[in-house]
Amino acid sequence: MxxxxxxxxxxxxxxxxxxxxxxxxxxxSIAAVEAAWTAKAEELSLEPEEVIRATHGRRASDNLMELVPGLRKEHVEKEVEKFEKTILAFADTPPHSRKSSFASNRSPSMTNLSTRRSSLAPLTPATPASNTPDALRRTSIQSNIAETLNFTSYKLSKTTISEVAVEDESPFDEEEAEDIIDMSVxxxxxxxxxxxxxxxxxxxxxxxxxxxxxxxxxxxxxxxxxxxxxxxxxxxxxxxxxxxxxxxxxxxxxxxxxxxxxxxxxxxxxxxxxxxxxxxxxxxxxxxxxxxxxxxxxxxxxxxxxxxxxxxxxxxxxxxxxxx
Structure with missing residues (x-):
């Protein structure tokens, strides 16, 4: 404006x-939030678009109680904390370009987003794995992030992408914009x-x-x-x-x-x-x-x-x- x-x-x-x-x-942090709910929807074999629409603006505890079968009240707090850490992990993932794989797999007939996601090569986790519990948890989160980054790229607007290009002092290519994923807060x-x-x-x-x-x-x-x-x-x-x-x-x-x-x-x-x-x-x-x-x-x-x-x-x- x-x-x-x-x-x-x-x-x-x-x-x-x-x-x-x-x-x-x-x-x-809408991109990171939607990525996290997309991952949760996929985990529960639910339609991501419907889950995202139903959960916006409501407490994660209320959403998880409705979505997760058999989730007991005494476990809700722990599940909420785990879910919200996933959102922040998505937000902290550096922007990536999916030009090589995303562009080659894009097709007007590819309307099934799950098919699009599975057709793309996963991103490499940012942190090398080790055998410590904390490292294993980080690797698990990063693996989920890498898998879901491809699936959420269509959510991001060209406005957000152009801002990233300006911050990086790199020329903005509108054709490549759709392939850059930035979920920072x-x-x-x-x-x-x-x-x-x-x-x-x-x-x-x-x-x-x-x-x-x-x-x-x-x-x-x-x-x-x-x-x-x-x-x-x-x-x-x-x-x-x-x-x-x-x-x-x-x-x-x-x-x-x-x-x-x-x-x-x-x-x-x-x-x-x-x-x-x-x-x-x-x-x-x-x-x-x-x-x-x-x-x-x-x-x-x-x-x-x-x-x-x-x-x-x-x-x-x-x-x-x-x-x-």
Missing amino acids: SSETQYTNVSVFTADGVLFDMDGTLTD RILPGVRKMINSLPEHKYAVATSGAKTYCHGCLNRTGITIPKVCVTADDSRLLRGKPFPDPFLLAASDLGIAPTRAVVFEDSPSGIKAGVASGATVIAVCTSHTRDKIENIGAHFIVDTMDQVKVEHLEDGQLRFTVSH
């Missing part, structure tokens, strides 16, 4: 604090400026990710983990999004009324949770197109946080100016 874009409306209001969702709102537009404009005691994170994933993403993007950070594995939470519980708990920990909070969200389930909490909800079109989130109850819909300005007033309130 150009800085010269003229918006039709400008709205100004005050609040006492901000509650951020994390992934898709502060950070973008990125900070989203306007986020750093937004956080820097807020006093530390005025904002919190309330995410459907557990602590491993949440802290991992924030650390990878240089976002300081706030003192109030409600994650999906918080023992006080009985329900996750789309129920309002995460935002209600975050507001309570922040010492503000939920009706005096501003929620930033990107997913339908998160928007519903924010609305149900009584907060003012600003939806960002970072993971879903506007038509997918415009009829869920959000008070404002913006393309990025660049359209929102926050000022800290002398009386302690926050004044928001939203261009939309």
